[in-house]
Structures are given as structure tokens and as C-alpha cells.
Amino acid sequence: MHTLITGAAGMIGRKLTARLVRDGALAGRAIERMTLTDIVGPEAPARAPFAVATAASDLAAADAAAEAIAHRPDVIFHLAAVVSGEAEADFDKGYRVNSDSIRELLEAIRLAGDGYRPKLVFASSIAVFGAPFPDAIGDEFFLTPLTSYGTQKAIGELLLADYTRRGFLDGIGIRLPSIVVRPGEPNRAASGFFSSIIREPLAGQEAVLPVSEDVRHWFASPRAAVEFLIHAASLARERLGARINLTMPGLSCTVGEQIAALARVAGADAVRRIRREPDAAIAKIVAGWPQNFDARRAAALGFRAETSFDEIIRAHIEDELGGRIG
């Protein structure tokens, strides 16, 4: 089978690529060929047991989507996106990358004209929801995004559902929780502190906490995110019905609980590396974010996330730090 990953150079794209290289199979079939695209050409993985093609591609540009599917990938992971902060800062770019590129991809599939009907796994986001929220956001809560990013992802979900209903492809949208602990350098995203207050102390460095400890949010590890994508690609169409966009399971947890988990896993010294530096602007942004979900449909379909923040921290230590705390 042939699999295509768009946005393959991003954090999740690289981890998914590595996992598929390791597995050599997807949805019970051996992978024979893999195509990786991103706005800059992604790196080809070393020692892949199958052929890998890489391409720099802007899916919203003319013919790019048709080229991306020219070799008729059986499974497409559509991860290409600009993040929330960038979509808010650059209105045109956000719509172009987050909305237009999925429509172009869906149109290319519809117009293939040779009976092509791939599986498409779309990385959506809990940003499709906007405050005010119930205590736990259920599977039937409405889409009221309060960001351009969330709007663009919600449009992607609607298009995917309609093209799937019409029989042009077999789509599934999965709304990812906030993914922590993100590896790498601190970034300037408003959500960055959720990762950095764990990642930096584990590496022996100082981290800044801009909000109070009672801030609650919805999390899963990068490892769980990759597992969601792979499980989604393996799900039989019949199990989904008409409602193909699903909130993924996750862990609802406060900053205080994150810090308590850090103390349990890495000791009090690590916790002392967190410096409180309240930032009203960040606190205001975060106050509009979802805090808790009741993701029972996804759970019933076999999607699994971590059930304690300790697990999320240990996944980071295993996957990024070779099992050692700095």
C-alpha cells in the first residue's frame, strides 16, 4: 500500500513517519511506498523498508494537489496546517493553508475520474469549539470557533464529511487535544508554557509559567497523537456512520496537577525550575480554550489517550530523552 503524509516536516508528521518506518505496515497491509510533502521538502527517513518520495508542495497552489495524489496513495494523512497564532496573524495565509488546501485535495480526489477512493485522515483540532462551554464538552456540542484557525479546521471537517457522504473518498477527521510535551525549543505560541514547564525543568533549565495553577486544559502526548492517526487509518468506514469527525480522548488536567506530576516523576528540584511570571494577555487567551471533554464516541471506537499526566511526562522522557532526566 501507498501512504501520503502532507505536513510531513512538522512535529507530528515526523513522528508518524518514524512510526510507519518502524511498523512497515498500516491498517494490516504492508507499506510499499510512502510520499512525504510539506511546504519545504521533508527529510526522507533513514533505513525505510519501502520506497520514500519527498516533495516541496503548496497544496493550495494550482495542480499541486493533483500531483500529490498522482500515484494514488491508498491512505492520506492530511496534517498540513499553519498554527493558531500564525492563522490569526496572517489572515490570508491561514485560509489558504488550512481551508483551501484541504478543498483542493478533496477536489483533486473527486476529479481523479478512475474510481480512486482513498482513506483520508484529517488532523482537526479542539479549536473548532469556542467558549462558553459546558463542564465537559460532549460529542454533540456545536462548532463555534473563536479563532480563524478553528474556523478553518471546522470548514475542513464539513467538507470532508460531505465529500465522504457523496462517496468520493473515505474520510475521518480527528480533533487532537493540545499535544504535550512538545519536543524542541520553546516557541512563542500562547500554549507553549504547557510543554515548557515540563520540558525545560527535565532538561535542567528554567521555565516560565505565565498563568495560575488552576488553569485547566485538555492534553495528550505526541505518542498518543500518532496512535490516534494510525487507529483512524485502520477504522472501517461502517463503524463511523455519517458523523466522521471525532473529538479524540485526552486528559483534563490543571497546571497545578501538571506540576504535581512533574514532582512525582522528576523530584522537587525540577519543580523549583518553574518561575511564576503572570502574563495577563496569555491568561486571557487561555481562558477561552476548552478545559474538558466527554469524548465517548472516540473511546467506544477504540481511541486511547493517557489517563494521568505522569504517563505523559514519562512518554516524553522515553521518546525524547532516551529515558534519562537531565
Place this chain on the structure above:
Amino acid sequence: MHTLITGAAGMIGRKLTARLVRDGALAGRAIERMTLTDIVGPEAPARAPFAVATAASDLAAADAAAEAIAHRPDVIFHLAAVVSGEAEADFDKGYRVNSDSIRELLEAIRLAGDGYRPKLVFASSIAVFGAPFPDAIGDEFFLTPLTSYGTQKAIGELLLADYTRRGFLDGIGIRLPSIVVRPGEPNRAASGFFSSIIREPLAGQEAVLPVSEDVRHWFASPRAAVEFLIHAASLARERLGARINLTMPGLSCTVGEQIAALARVAGADAVRRIRREPDAAIAKIVAGWPQNFDARRAAALGFRAETSFDEIIRAHIEDELGGRIG
């Protein structure tokens, strides 16, 4: 003030035009100028107390949206759409007219560059919802359209909300119930019988009923629809908050209750003109449609619909039949 109506040649567009000509004012301000556009040039109303320009315009075509707002209308009623059946039969046309045209209009407004910030009233539809439904669909029920038309309207709602949030305009989306009694000739829409079983008997003609009498649906009269549009144009931005798309009030009623109302208003002879001719295909389509809503937000904001089907029939007799039953 200057008002623009897109889709002005349609049934609701013509009734809205006539009402504004009669009122000479909107949202407490005198109308000085009116622009009417449609895919074929709409007829200018006779005896308007203000200047009326008409134009044939395909809003999804290059520059058409910029031309439509060239004279900076203060209030835009965006009614242009192809109906559900046509959007399902012609995939390209549905997305072009129902999704692309609102995006082009919003983009033209955003890019005006002179501080232009109109009020835009978008005619959305209860087709943004898809079965299975709760007993009464609440204001926070999620968008799961089961038609391309519903998908296109849902995308329009999301775009309108994001452009409004960003301050490019002042938008409001109103989800219209099924509008009955539609005047004019019977059409081939699956929903046509809801109107024809009233309209034809009142005109002394036979009508065909393709479904059973326990079929329930959600209705308002054309008169109520015009009232919704005018009330929406008059609502202060502050009263809406972030959730600018609203399910309009309506009447939940069965076909049997429709027929009982016809008997009360027009007598047993009228009812005898309804011929039962079950059609499994139509019954199946209608089974996926919403039956009942709890539209409390719209009610709290002052939107009003009929509370009995007798009223809906009497509105038709007054507005279309000069008060006389044929």
C-alpha cells in the same frame, strides 16, 4: 441608507423588496437607495420611494462581489443560493453559488480598505443539522449536515462568524425553517408537498400527498421569513455576542395537523382535494429532516414566528389570494 439584496429575484427576495418599498425604512433609518442583484437581473419594484438599481451578477465570478459593494451598502441581505435539490444534483454549482459567493462577498468587504463595515444578514437554513436528532434541537446542537446544501450553508455561517469576530463587518446568520405556503406553481423539490397540499386545495385544485400524516417538520410563513430578515438587520451587534448564527423560531407540526388546519380554515371540501399517493423515495428523504427545535435564543432576541398552522394558512390567503379562497 443603502441596502443590497442578493438573490433578489427569488421568492423571499421579492417579498423582502416589496416590504422595504412599503416601509421606506430599515433599522430606524430611511432607505435612500436599494441595489438588487441576482444571477438574472431582478425586476425593479414599481413606485419605490427611493432609487433602485438592478444588476445581473454571479457573485462567485471575478470582481462581481467588489462591484456589488462598490457603492458601500449599509445593510446587505445575502439570499443568493441554489436550493437543496440542485446543490445535490450539481456538486460544482452548489459549492460555487452557496459557499464561494459568500466568501467572495466577505473578501470584497474585508479588502474594501476604507473602513467599510456593513451589516450582513445571511439566509442560512435548518439543513445545517442532520439526523439523528434530539426531540427538540437546541441552540447548542452541532452542525452535521447530510446534504451538500447544508454543508455549504454551514461553511457560510462559519466564515461569517470569523469575519465578524475579526471586525471586518457585522454579520448575522439566520437559519430559516421550511417556508410554507410557497406561492406559485408546484415544483419538484422533495419538500414541495408541504406547500402544495395547502396551496392547491385553496385554489380549487387537486394536490398529491406522498408521505404519511405523522410526518413532522418545522415551518414558518414567507411573511415570517421577511420579518426575521428585517428584525435581524435591526439587531444591535452587542445583543448577539460571538455566536452570531441563530436558529429561527418556527412551528413544529405534522402533516395531519396541517390538514386539520386546512379543514378549519377552508372546510372539508378543500381537504378532499388532497390525494394520497405514497412515494417511498420522498418519505426517505423527509425522514432525515429536522422535526422540532427549541429556538430560545432567537425568541429571547425578539424573533417571532406563527404559533399555529391556521395562522400560516391565513397569511397565505391574505398575502397571495387577496383574502379569498378559490
